[in-house]
Amino acid sequence: MDFNLPGEDDPRRIKVQQWFENNPNPTYAQLAEQGWTAPNWPAPWGVGADAEMQWIIDQEILRTGLELPYTINAIGLNQCGQSLLTYGTEAQRKKFLPGALACEEIWCMLFSEPSGGSDLGALRTTARREGDHYIVNGHKIWTSAADHAAVGVLVARTDPEKPKHKGLSMFLIDMNSPGITVNPIVDMTGEKNEYNEVFLDNVKVPADALLGREGEGWKIAMEQLQTERVGMTKPGVVWGMGPTARDLMDGLIATGRISDPLIRDEAAKAYVEGEILRLLTYRNMTNRINGKPAGFEGSAGKMLSSPHGQRMADLAKRSQGVAGMIRDPDVLPLPDKKWGMFSDWDYAYWFCPANTLGVGTQEVLLNVVAERVLGLPRDPDPTAKLPFFETTKTTARAAE
């Protein structure tokens, strides 16, 4: 057991630093050539980095003032791209991965639909095979980055005769295809949109855009969601991103608000929770170094981190009192660095109800942990075993 992270004199770090000295102001394409935009992937895409090496590379990229590649192209580099290594064809890897790794082609995840997000398996978008292509029709929603994405990772129903989870397939689609309309959603923060809705109207998708085999869509999507949840088991305020409880504590101390006894004890609680999330991140790193696959610890970690972020943001906001009810990003001082999307406590506070909605609601995660980790009985789903086309009738009957 050793909680020390690689130091400044680590020879692996020094090598990375030397490259940055020789290549000031690199582009993401240059970083991708080094294999550093997805260091944990095997060559030629990454460098097969273990978790420590990945941590070193990330730190050195941040030092240059660049945003981390996997926050710019999260879906391509974190959640979905790796599925091509397992399920993709060589042609698919060559076509899709270089643009993703260079952060020149942003990806988005076309999963949730207006009729269901938690019950993702009941999605209604269809992909009908016609000769050498599929015709896609449907309506996706809560899609991050769809408004500037080049590639969409789509889950659609290819076989309505099969039960809901068995008839789904995954495609990599060109977001500029005719028939795709993207509308931004104004969320409750009123700031620049995070989410979009996407209409797919007779979109022609080449048959070779199918990832894996027909019917494997559910399995691949679940793997991707687990990876995404592991990534969210971090101490940042929203889904692991943005300021942490250490920043919160520093800000409360710097402003003197820590002396308020109604703030003080809760700040300590939040601090302890933040350190726990840091430790769970280290445990995930260790598991990856030791070659253990990402299991349900991602669900358990996100289950802890989402409400933690909400408590932190609430405490930061409460420390301002009524003054916090005015639009003002200057809630508590934060160190000057590239925070990415969540660069101030004010935005994080008004955004954080989404913490326990996105990438599985808190209730769905609690079910996942109860069922998959603790082995408790599964929730009944009267539609699970029926051919999908019959389930709409069942739902109607249940409602009566």
Place this chain on the structure above:
Amino acid sequence: MDFALSNDHVFLQDSAAKFVNEQVDLSPLLRPGADVSHAGYDRLWSQISELGWSAITVPEAYGGLGMSYIDLIMIIGETGRTLAPSPLFGTLAGAWAMQAAGSDRQKSEWLPKLSDGLKLALAMANENGSYDSTAPDVVAEPAKEGFKLKGAKSFVVDAASADAIVVSAMLDGRKDFFIVNSGAPGLDVEILEWRDITRQVCKITLSDVNAERLEESNDQVWPWVRDRLYLVLAAESAAGIKAVLDDAVDYAKERIAFGRPIGAFQAIKHQLANIAGVSEAAAALVQYAAWALSENDQRASLAAAMAQSYASEQYKQATHRNIQIFGAIGFTWEMKNHLYYKRARCNAELLGSPASQREQVVRILEHEAA
């Protein structure tokens, strides 16, 4: 970075688990009126001291095993999981005080006796439960030979069974540490009606009791010992959370209501899932604190206070949820649920409240920021 237990740690944990599974039996406590003496408090001790558990972190130079605090929590996790009644807590506390405050001669005299079954206790808190270092609860006065102690201490774990008690007492305006033999004239030990009947907790009254001063006493002794006792309680609590979780999960799979196991209902499932998350979190904090203490890391005190505040607070909640999930049967004396509930409740007071440890956390961070 390597957040994983070594094979040696796992082996130690497995052998400790085997021992407690075979030897600990709480059933005598499930009859009203029973106390630790009915549940193997003395019987377990001879085996525990033979295994060397009371001297596990004592340096080899003083006859101990010289192992780390990570090794220690492998064992405490198992005694905590099973609520094993024994004078281990008191003996660890007394031995650490002696290790920190004793001279080389004193340590050589006392610590090797641990492997022969020596039982110790540490008397720190006064009758109000305060650990205030300026309170004159016990006063030391020089005598012909050594010192005489006068006053009272309370919440002394395992005092009635101890062969010797380390007592903090006021001398020249500061708290020093003294050792008192259990048979010394003027020493009165009263066993308190401590609600956690898996532990023995006492009040001691000293009327001019002969005592030997621990020669290296200083004001850093108690914080050093306290951090280690935080670790012990936190490790007990983290293991206890897992134990009451497992019991509640098993029960929720068996107990049928409305035609289904109660564990099929989200109202139950979600409570259990939350406890599962807390259980992982508490275990991670405890392992981190054990590592930090073993490495003498600069965040060791912070880690210990974090572990104790979180694990004991969450243990309270988990044992309460455990009783709720069992329903009314979990409220009866004949079930062991209440033993865990009481252990949890008492662990969250014995060394001060979780809020007091959080106050320590904030003070350390304020100090770091200044």
